[in-house]
Amino acid sequence: MELSAKPPKRAIWSGSIAVGLVNVPVKLYPMIREKVFSFRMLHRRDNAPIKFKRVCSKCGEEVPLEEIVKGYEVRKGEYVVFEEEELEAIKPASSKKIALEKFVDLASVDPIYFHTSYILTPDKSEEAYALLLYTLQRTGKAGAGRLTLRSKEYPVLVHPYRGALIATTLHYPHEVVSPQDMEELQGIKEPPEEELELAATIVDALSGEFDLASYRDTYVERLQELINKKLAGEVVVVEEAEKEEVKSLMEALRKTVEELKAKQE
Amino acid sequence: MELTKVKFTNLSKELFPGITKAKVIEYYIKVAPKMLPYLRKRAVVMHRFPDGIAGKSFFEKDAPSHTPSWVKTFRRYSKHAKRYVNYIVGDDLDTLLWMANLASLEINVTLSRMDDFEKPDIVLIDIDPAQGSGFAEAREVALFINDRLRELGLRSYVKTSGKRGLHVLIPIVREYSFKDTRAFVRELGRFVAKLRKEVKIDYAQNAVGKTMAAPYSLRPLEGAPVSTPLAWEELEKGLSPAELNINTIPERGDPWCGFFEPQRLEVRYGA
Numbered sequence: 001m002e003l004s005a006k007p008p009k010r011a012i013w014s015g016s017i018a019v020g021l022v023n024v025p026v027k028l029y030p031m032i033r034e035k036v037f038s039f040r041m042l043h044r045r046d047n048a049p050i051k052f053k054r055v056c057s058k059c060g061e062e063v064p065l066e067e068i069v070k071g072y073e074v075r076k077g078e079y080v081v082f083e084e085e086e087l088e089a090i091k092p093a094s095s096k097k098i099a100l101e102k103f104v105d106l107a108s109v110d111p112i113y114f115h116t117s118y119i120l121t122p123d124k125s126e127e128a129y130a131l132l133l134y135t136l137q138r139t140g141k142a143g144a145g146r147l148t149l150r151s152k153e154y155p156v157l158v159h160p161y162r163g164a165l166i167a168t169t170l171h172y173p174h175e176v177v178s179p180q181d182m183e184e185l186q187g188i189k190e191p192p193e194e195e196l197e198l199a200a201t202i203v204d205a206l207s208g209e210f211d212l213a214s215y216r217d218t219y220v221e222r223l224q225e226l227i228n229k230k231l232a233g234e235v236v237v238v239e240e241a242e243k244e245e246v247k248s249l250m251e252a253l254r255k256t257v258e259e260l261k262a263k264q265e
Numbered sequence: 266m267e268l269t270k271v272k273f274t275n276l277s278k279e280l281f282p283g284i285t286k287a288k289v290i291e292y293y294i295k296v297a298p299k300m301l302p303y304l305r306k307r308a309v310v311m312h313r314f315p316d317g318i319a320g321k322s323f324f325e326k327d328a329p330s331h332t333p334s335w336v337k338t339f340r341r342y343s344k345h346a347k348r349y350v351n352y353i354v355g356d357d358l359d360t361l362l363w364m365a366n367l368a369s370l371e372i373n374v375t376l377s378r379m380d381d382f383e384k385p386d387i388v389l390i391d392i393d394p395a396q397g398s399g400f401a402e403a404r405e406v407a408l409f410i411n412d413r414l415r416e417l418g419l420r421s422y423v424k425t426s427g428k429r430g431l432h433v434l435i436p437i438v439r440e441y442s443f444k445d446t447r448a449f450v451r452e453l454g455r456f457v458a459k460l461r462k463e464v465k466i467d468y469a470q471n472a473v474g475k476t477m478a479a480p481y482s483l484r485p486l487e488g489a490p491v492s493t494p495l496a497w498e499e500l501e502k503g504l505s506p507a508e509l510n511i512n513t514i515p516e517r518g519d520p521w522c523g524f525f526e527p528q529r530l531e532v533r534y535g536a
Contacts, residue, residue: 045315046275245276245287252294253268259298260358 002213003162005033013149014123015096017132017158017165024132025123026098028167032116035220037227092153098167100143106159109142113170115154120165129165136160270335271362280317280368281489284511292483293365295515297358300481302525304355306378308339310476311353311369318370318485325369328353336360339379343474350474354379370483373476376446381439382473386527388446389477390433390453391426391467398463400429400506406457406464407431411497413456419528422521425506427484427492432477438527446471449530480521483511496520 011027018024041050054063070087071079122129136142142159147169154169179185190196276287293300311325328338328351337354355361355374364372376387390410394403407423410433414421422434437446447468454466470477478484478492489511495504499520 046278048274245285246273249273249276249287249291249294250268252291256294256297256358257268260301263298 005035008033011121012118013147015098016123017120017143017145018097018099019132019143022128024128025125026120026129026165027123029119029121030116031119031166035217037220037223091151092148095146095148098145098147098156098158100145100158102144103136103139103141104144104157105140106142106157109157109170112176113155113173115169115171117166117168120158120167132158133160133163133165136165269362270333270359271366273362273366278317278368280314280370281485281511282319282487284489286366286368288511289368289370289483289489290362290365292489292511292515293361294358296481297361299519300479301355301358301361303480304361304372304374306380307355307374308341308352308379308382308474308476309355309360309364309479310373310375311364311367312371312373312485313367313369314485315368317368318487322485324373327351329367333363336363341379341382341474345472345474352379355479370485370489372479372482374479375474375476376471377439377443377473383442384439385441385443385446385471386437386439388435388437388449388530389470390421390435390450391470391477392431392433393426393465393467394429394463395465396463398461400431402461402464403429403431404500404503406461406466407433407500408497409460410453410457413453419530420523420526422494422524423497423500424480424492424494425490425509427478427482427490427506427509428486429506431500432492434524435530436524436527437530441530443472445530481514493517494519494521 008029011029013028014026015028016023016025042048043050054065054068055061056063070082070084072082073079120129132143136158137160142157145156145158147154147156147167149169155172156170157168159166159168273287273290276285276290278286280286280289312322313325314320314322326343326346328336332338332353337356337360338351339354340349340351342348343350353360353364355372361372375382376385376389377383378386392403392406392410394400394406411421411423414433414435419435422436424432424434426432450466450468450471454468457464457466469475480492480494482492484490484492488507490507491509491511491514493506493509493514
């Protein structure tokens with residue numbers, strides 16, 4: 001299948017894959033690029049972007065960043081307060097290394113755990129990268145290790161895919177709900193044999209190749225179409241206060257402020 | 266030093282034909298020294314025209330939710346609206362410019378001050394030429410009223426409404442009720458009706474929380490006319506209210522000498 005998302009411009013991580021004593025310097029790029037449209041909120045009257053302010057819910061005043069601490073809500077309205085340093089101290093050290101501790105069959109890993117994938121590219125040394133890539137291709141294995149990204153540590157698999165090394169992060173088992181814990185699924189019984197046979201013939205008749213390309217995000221398509229139409233017609237332009245105009249206003253203002261001051265004295 | 270707390274936005278928006286918001290704000294900056302004394306401590310009602318005078322407009326009696334904290338407000342029960350109103354106090358240059366930036370072309374003020382809201386300190390005689398009459402008739406009536414008031418020993422002040430009418434104001438001590446001032450103006454209206462039936466004297470504006478266009482307020486008409494304070498001699502000589510506009514008023518001096526010396530009403534009234 002054609003993969004057609006736009007390549008990212010910037011690596012989000014650089015470091016090395018360590019296999020025993022060998023280091024493979026790599027850069028890490030996002031591979032999954034979800035198509036989302038984000039809208040900005042504008043003031044209907046003048047099309048200026050809406051700004052958010054940090055306001056205290058009790059006194060209503062705007063709170064500067066230096067007066068903000070983090071609180072963990074223990075019970076409703078009750079918080080344990082943390083200083084930034086306390087949290088910083090227990091964060092995982094931002095490791096620049098993916099140590100591959102073990103090599104496994106990729107197919108043996110339950111795909112439910114797959115979190116997201118990144119493209120690894122060689123950083124300066126192509127030979128080391130090529131060696132790892134071709135070795136994994138030949139053996140059909142994936143290297144398992146850990147990756148620290150944005151102060152979170154993930155289990156990771158490094159595996160070959162379409163001529164590249166891919167790092168796929170995994171969820172921890174404690175992050176995944178076991179279906180057997182769903183009450184509605186308790187006590188589902190096996191249907192009678194004849195019903196099952198009949199249903200299976202229907203499935204057989206409808207069997208075929210899975211074609212992901214036949215699925216489309218119709219909402220995003222319609223949205224894109226709408227945006228194109230708007231672009232062709234009327235675009236909402238946010239006006240920046242023109243500098244010249246402001247300058248002449250400030251000039252007039254200076255005179256008025258002086259005049260008002262003189263009156264007061 | 267920061268000249269104003271107001272951040273001006275959308276300056277190139279046209280609010281009157283050929284007149285941008287920048288020009289409107291510049292106007293209010295320039296007339297502020299003359300205008301602010303007439304706003305001070307009064308409840309101010311904005312008349313906003315976000316899309317210019319051709320678009321929809323609305324009166325904003327309550328301070329809107331986005332009102333910055335430095336704008337003074339005060340709460341009063343409004344019998345008319347049957348609820349509490351959070352009035353804006355026209356107190357300083359920043360407040361005036363904040364309103365101008367909200368496209369409040371027209372700035373209206375109450376006839377009483379916030380520290381004694383039920384007691385008027387201005388009597389307003391609103392001269393409204395109706396039924397095919399115009400400024401000439403309004404002028405005739407205003408001059409007539411001034412003569413009658415002089416006979417009563419009262420100083421009065423006249424301004425153009427900015428449209429075809431005229432406003433005559435009498436500054437008074439804060440010892441009367443709006444009922445008193447209303448009765449006073451109604452009585453004057455009876456005199457006027459004998460002279461010119463087609464010119465109406467609107468006395469009902471003399472009421473708690475009711476407003477008039479502030480002296481030096483722009484009016485939402487083509488050419489951006491101004492509700493302009495006049496000297497009585499100017500009105501006697503004759504003038505064209507349309508020439509008193511956003512371009513001509515900033516350079517004028519304020520002719521209302523002695524406006525802030527209040528007068529007693531009852532000694533003379535009916536004497």
